[in-house]
Amino acid sequence: MMELTVTGLHASHGRTPALFGVDLSITEGGSCCVLGRNGVGKTSLMNAIMGVLPTREGTVTLDGRDITRMPPWERVRLGLGYIPQERTGFAHLTVAENLRVVLETRPGAKRSDVDDVLDLFPRLKPLLKRAAGFLSGGQRQQLAIARALLTKPKILLLDEPTEGIQPSIVAEIEEAIVAFHDRDGLGILLAEQYVEMALRMAERYIVLEAGQVVSAGATAELSAEDAGKLLAI
Template sequence: MLELTGVHVGYGRTAVVHGVDVRVDTESVTAVMGHNGAGKTTLLRAAVGLLPVRSGTVRLDGTDVTRWRPHQRVRAGLAYVPQGQQSFGTLTARENLQLVADGAGAAGRRRVDESLDLFPALRELLGRRAGLLSGGQRQQLAIARALVTGPKVLILDEPTEGIQPNVVQEIEDAITSLTTSGGLAVLLVEQHVGFALAAAQRYYVLESGRVTSEGTGGVEQEGDVRAAMAL
């Protein structure tokens, strides 16, 4: 569903990602792990078009979108939830969702209901300003808002950062539900190794902008992944 091949990305004269190959299959979760500064967020920003790819290709559902603008990729089915539980803090949770739903008519209203089904606790908070929500609630709202666009691929950057453990489990459950029943593909960047491997069918370890290890997901792989990240 999403395929990055030989991707090189950087900032100015500084190269950050060096010839990375990552594949995200339909109805699956692919995790990219690595320490701070490994190039994980840079890779995601290139995938969604926020950074230009110097060489290599980005394909979405078989179509080369390497030179497409971010809004074109969103329309084609790519949704991105950046790091930091981002929301419009002065707007209510309902208004945050409605901003996205308004452009999609009945489909948008249906998707709001579907996203709230994944995070039912948000229903009781729809009238509260997003800036007054907890970090975990804001993260759930950010994911729900992305889902209102009706994506084929959902990209999540560090969704568990600073989140209380019970909400981490709710987010993991939501990701599993999306891929098993919603036909969605998920690309997950995560430093929480246990969470990432529990959710993912495939993983990649990034170090200094290069893939140093890859394999199938599952918590039984945690020792191998931690060893790869220690190199």
Template sequence: MSDPMLKVTSLDVAYGRAQVIFGVNLEVPAGALVCVMGRNGVGKTTLLNALMGVLHPSAGKIEFQGENITKVPTYDRVRRGMGYCPQGHETFPQLTVYENLQVTWEAAKGKKGAIDEALDVFPRLKPFLKRRAGFLSGGQQQMLAMARAMVTGPKMLILDEPTEGIQPSIVAEIEEVIERLHKEVGLAILLVEQYVDTAIKLADSFIVLDAGLVAHVGTAADLHDADLVRLLAV
């Protein structure tokens, strides 16, 4: 059996003296889509920030493609193939859509043609290439944030609640893109998602965090369990 794309072992993360993540173990196999689930405030975004090097764990190990990256800086993780789309569809609001993609591509030393490939994944952005990102709708900004992650040429995509606060018609479109990247492109994806229906539709497996601890691990079929639904209730 090959090593997982991402392996997290006994990870602790704290803000100063306040510990938020407690001994988390997590694996994302190559080509798999794993959901991280849980109520607001249980540590999901903190976990992702630690995976990307934005926060430094106080204990534990993070491995990507068999290499220990626990102390590797964020930019190096991106260049190794970890694409990150943080919560809140973050963009550079004063730059145009195309400039957002170009700046990210240059910083990541992306491959030739990566911007065109990202726009093929998100064709809805093509008419707005000259528009400043700050004037896009929430759904368009989310698509741009995901496109920025794609231009880095990721081997694994990390998405933090990409459907949060987005109009339903765009949610369906974003879900379709995630499913296509997973099943057709074969990207490994780690997806933070609150909505059970979305997780059932997209995920191969999931973990549930509760107060910074892994409370449950299972496959998408397990998400129909009533006790689990109660654990995830907002």
């Protein structure tokens, strides 16, 4: 079973420190949410784990293998998937082309893999010939998640997947991620301000404040008072 471990992680944006000694771990099939206000380091943590943001100190290991200095695409090949906050994709390509580009980069991929992710996001099916740049925010997010799932990750990182999305689409996204988690044993590391959803989806949580972990534990063991404090973040 694959395990992602972050130990004593420090990272900076240029000369501006962003993370200070962050520790966390998640196993394939497990789930953890990263909570905190805007600007506390949630995105920096995700980017550092994926190699988008260089690490100053500390280590990131995957199945005991040190990947701290490994480029992002190698981390993807080893089993990490990432859905950044920006909902990246190829705006000039159609939905179908965006999916096919990802599929063709994975050895052993099958056309049925596309059908599987489209079953999770049926709203995308009538939009396959539409350029991704003309999708709504919720549709772009569903496409971003579908693209990430096509890489067949063992552990998936999601950075604020519900930001700016209407509630009905948020519910569909949550349902799809949970379905993949339950069916394929996908590990989930979720950075999210929508605390109610994050706590529903995750077995464990950490709270960041000014780039440091100030609280961590099992979501099932949260008292009503503690849950109230988290909901007020």
